[in-house]
Amino acid sequence: MLQNNDLGKKENLEFNKTEDGLFVNLKGNRTISSLDLLHHLKTLSFIKGLQVKKLIMNNTKISDLSPLIGEPLEEIRMRGTGVKNINPLLKVESLKVFYTGKMYPKKEIEKLPQTVKIEINPGKNKK
Numbered sequence: 001m002l003q004n005n006d007l008g009k010k011e012n013l014e015f016n017k018t019e020d021g022l023f024v025n026l027k028g029n030r031t032i033s034s035l036d037l038l039h040h041l042k043t044l045s046f047i048k049g050l051q052v053k054k055l056i057m058n059n060t061k062i063s064d065l066s067p068l069i070g071e072p073l074e075e076i077r078m079r080g081t082g083v084k085n086i087n088p089l090l091k092v093e094s095l096k097v098f099y100t101g102k103m104y105p106k107k108e109i110e111k112l113p114q115t116v117k118i119e120i121n122p123g124k125n126k127k
Contacts (some may be wrong), residue, residue, distance in 0.1 A: 015062045039059050042060075042061040042063075044064065045066060045067050046115075048067060048069075050071075053072060053073065054069065054076075055058070055075070056078075057076070057077070058077065058081075062081050062082065068092050071092060072094045073103075074095065074096045074097065075095075075097040076089070076097070076099070078101070079099075079100065079101030079102070081102075086100075087108065087111070088110075089112060090111055090112065096115070096116060096117060098112060098118050098122055099118075099119040099123075100120055101120075
């Protein structure tokens, strides 16, 4: 797994930090089965067409899930993100697992298909 400060080449991907966040050069790679996003990333716009099945986006600056619409994503794990609206996940028909550390409104969670395994683990409160 690539760490925050481990920028460079990894598995035919190239990462370059810019003032706007992290630029990911896919170098012709159009299929990635699992992607654990780096903390620097602010957008998922690069994910279109990558055929990602599992996405881990813990402690990222990502707030918009709409680039996932129509993607063949089966599992998403997110804790410590800026995501406030999970409605784009309703249009990810292949979704099987949704793991989050945030309590979303019950009415949003209930909209997800019953076939989706939902895990909510906000962690321990720090005192």
